[in-house]
Amino acid sequence: MDFLNGLIALANYVLIPATSYGAQLALGALGVTLVYGILRFSNFAHGDTMAFGTMITILFTWLFQSWGISLGPLPTALLALPLGIIGTALFVLGTDRVVYRFYRRAKAAPVILVIVSMGVMFVMNGLTRFIIGTGEQNFADGSRFLITAGKFKMATGMEEGLAVRTTQVITVVTAVIVVALLFWFLNKTRTGKSMRAFSDNEDLALLSGINPERVVMVTWIIVAGLATIAGVLYGLDKSFKPFTYFQLLLPIFASAVVGGLGNPLGAIGGGFIVAYSEVAVTYAWKKVLGYWLPSALVPDGLAQLMGTDYKYAVSFVILIIVLLFKPTGLFKGKSV
Amino acid sequence: MPFLIGEAMTGGYGAADILHDCTIAVDKGQIAVIVGPNGAGKSTAMKAVFGMLNLRKGRVVLDGTDITGLSPQDRVAQGMAFVPQTSNIFTSMTVEENLEMGAFLRRDDIRATIEQIYTLFPILKEKRRQAAGELSGGQRQQVAVGRALMTQPKLLMLDEPTAGVSPIVMDELFDRIIEVARTGISILMVEQNARQALEIADKGYVLVQGANRYTDTGEALLADPEVRRTFLGG
Numbered sequence: 001m002d003f004l005n006g007l008i009a010l011a012n013y014v015l016i017p018a019t020s021y022g023a024q025l026a027l028g029a030l031g032v033t034l035v036y037g038i039l040r041f042s043n044f045a046h047g048d049t050m051a052f053g054t055m056i057t058i059l060f061t062w063l064f065q066s067w068g069i070s071l072g073p074l075p076t077a078l079l080a081l082p083l084g085i086i087g088t089a090l091f092v093l094g095t096d097r098v099v100y101r102f103y104r105r106a107k108a109a110p111v112i113l114v115i116v117s118m119g120v121m122f123v124m125n126g127l128t129r130f131i132i133g134t135g136e137q138n139f140a141d142g143s144r145f146l147i148t149a150g151k152f153k154m155a156t157g158m159e160e161g162l163a164v165r166t167t168q169v170i171t172v173v174t175a176v177i178v179v180a181l182l183f184w185f186l187n188k189t190r191t192g193k194s195m196r197a198f199s200d201n202e203d204l205a206l207l208s209g210i211n212p213e214r215v216v217m218v219t220w221i222i223v224a225g226l227a228t229i230a231g232v233l234y235g236l237d238k239s240f241k242p243f244t245y246f247q248l249l250l251p252i253f254a255s256a257v258v259g260g261l262g263n264p265l266g267a268i269g270g271g272f273i274v275a276y277s278e279v280a281v282t283y284a285w286k287k288v289l290g291y292w293l294p295s296a297l298v299p300d301g302l303a304q305l306m307g308t309d310y311k312y313a314v315s316f317v318i319l320i321i322v323l324l325f326k327p328t329g330l331f332k333g334k335s336v
Numbered sequence: 337m338p339f340l341i342g343e344a345m346t347g348g349y350g351a352a353d354i355l356h357d358c359t360i361a362v363d364k365g366q367i368a369v370i371v372g373p374n375g376a377g378k379s380t381a382m383k384a385v386f387g388m389l390n391l392r393k394g395r396v397v398l399d400g401t402d403i404t405g406l407s408p409q410d411r412v413a414q415g416m417a418f419v420p421q422t423s424n425i426f427t428s429m430t431v432e433e434n435l436e437m438g439a440f441l442r443r444d445d446i447r448a449t450i451e452q453i454y455t456l457f458p459i460l461k462e463k464r465r466q467a468a469g470e471l472s473g474g475q476r477q478q479v480a481v482g483r484a485l486m487t488q489p490k491l492l493m494l495d496e497p498t499a500g501v502s503p504i505v506m507d508e509l510f511d512r513i514i515e516v517a518r519t520g521i522s523i524l525m526v527e528q529n530a531r532q533a534l535e536i537a538d539k540g541y542v543l544v545q546g547a548n549r550y551t552d553t554g555e556a557l558l559a560d561p562e563v564r565r566t567f568l569g570g
């Protein structure tokens with residue numbers, strides 16, 4: 001019984017939150033890895049692209065709410081999401097037209113494109129704050145819990161409660177659908193295959209008649225979609241604040257690098273590795289250990305390795321370890 | 337008039353010319369082979385013919401049409417195909433996907449062409465679902481040639497197709513290349529294995545320092561004591 005209670009506490013405080021966080025990181029890292037594989041640079045503006053897409057989605061959510069439109073138990077933001085994606089895609093395509101294309105034509109080195117993306121990052125950063133403000137926005141509506149801790153205790157008679165939030169389930173379900181669609185697209189469609197070919201061997205892709213501008217355009221649209229979905233899911237699950245999204249850049253890059261830059265499967269694996277490590281390291285294990293260990297062995301302290309304020313350090317450490325020992329990532333990507 | 341001619345080509349990668357008044361031609365359904373020492377400009381000549389190099393002088397004529405101004409992609413559409421010396425396959429993609437990408441410009445049914453390639457290179461059919469990067473050197477070259485053939489080209493250009501393969505595999509590849517030529521496709525090929533290549537060549541070009549040194553039928557070049565002594569090792 002104690003063992004089960006410990007398991008429930010573990011699921012409640014570690015497994016479930018980390019899984020939905022991992023799904024959000026995975027979607028973010030997929031965008032980073034696609035840009036790296038096809039446009040061949042590390043896109044520092046990705047966190048702010050997520051923020052921008054989320055902002056547009058929030059604005060439409062508010063509009064729908066003011067019209068009295070809702071999705072019942074589901075958040076209204078899901079209805080606004082497609083509009084957020086379209087808006088972000090247009091913005092990103094515009095950025096490519098006025099900024100990136102110039103450097104691409106000049107065959108600029110990847111490091112220059114990284115700096116350029118930082119410039120884009122600051123612009124998007126400012127734009128988002130200018131439009132929606134720097135504060136925190138809570139835009140999740142609908143029913144908050146799928147299973148509440150109280151109901152769970154009543155139904156099972158367990159001491160520990162298990163709460164599952166609607167947004168956590170939505171995150172995981174959406175991520176599964178999006179990833180399945182993305183892999184179907186990349187592996188089965190003509191355009192998707194041409195993107196992989198371009199990523200694999202640009203010169204040979206050109207010799208085969210693949211149009212690079214089209215590949216780049218489709219990539220940006222997909223990246224805008226992934227970034228907006230990741231941002232909205234994160235915002236629903238936690239809350240939206242521009243600065244938080246900028247900070248997300250670190251765990252997202254860690255995920256992409258851990259999995260192997262340029263490798264979509266790696267981005268997903270990396271997202272979960274980073275999320276589980278971050279949550280496990282910052283979780284106070286006292287409760288779970290209390291159930292699992294004989295009382296003499298239960299630690300007096302919280303058994304928390306690191307305060308949550310230091311959670312980004314976890315990504316950083318993982319990033320450094322991987323770069324030192326396996327620069328191509330765990331899933332065979334390109335070397336950084 | 338030959339089917340393809342790169343005439344009096346002069347040009348290079350930067351300020352310095354690599355090619356000097358170099359002429360390469362191939363007739364319909366025939367095999368032309370370019371040989372010469374390392375760094376002679378053989379690959380550069382191939383790139384020039386395929387439009388991957390800006391020519392300062394000279395022109396390229398395909399089937400009577402001047403194509404000097406066309407981009408490589410446009411040349412593919414005109415019926416030319418090129419297998420570069422290095423990175424000539426998509427290593428992370430399956431064998432079949434490599435073939436599909438070769439046919440990217442085609443909008444008609446490519447199944448029949450894929451089957452033709454599999455008949456030409458049966459091992460590729462066996463490995464169709466395997467990543468091309470996992471294949472052996474000889475099999476990779478077959479994928480590379482297969483990819484190029486997917487556009488149903490009239491001219492196939494091969495830059496050292498037998499580089500790094502065993503003599504047995506080399507003979508096998510040459511046999512396949514002869515088979516391709518018999519279907520009416522012209523072949524322009526650079527080869528390190530000069531003697532074997534000239535044996536199957538209708539026409540041979542010996543390039544030295546970016547210029548034509550000897551040009552004759554493959555047979556005549558093999559018989560020429562001067563060519564034998566300096567380029568074929570006696």
Ligand SMILES: Nc1ncnc2c1ncn2[C@@H]1O[C@H](COP(=O)(O)OP(=O)(O)O)[C@@H](O)[C@H]1O
Nearest residue numbers: 349350354372373374375376377378379380381
């Ligand atoms: N991309 C390039 N940029 C500048 N110079 C090059 C390039 N490729 C080849 N060269 C130079 O052009 C000359 C001819 O090279 P290449 O055509 O590759 O010779 P081959 O194929 O006969 O061995 C060499 O001196 C080589 O250094």
Ligand SMILES: [Mg+2]
Nearest residue numbers: 378379380421
């Ligand atoms: Mg060469």
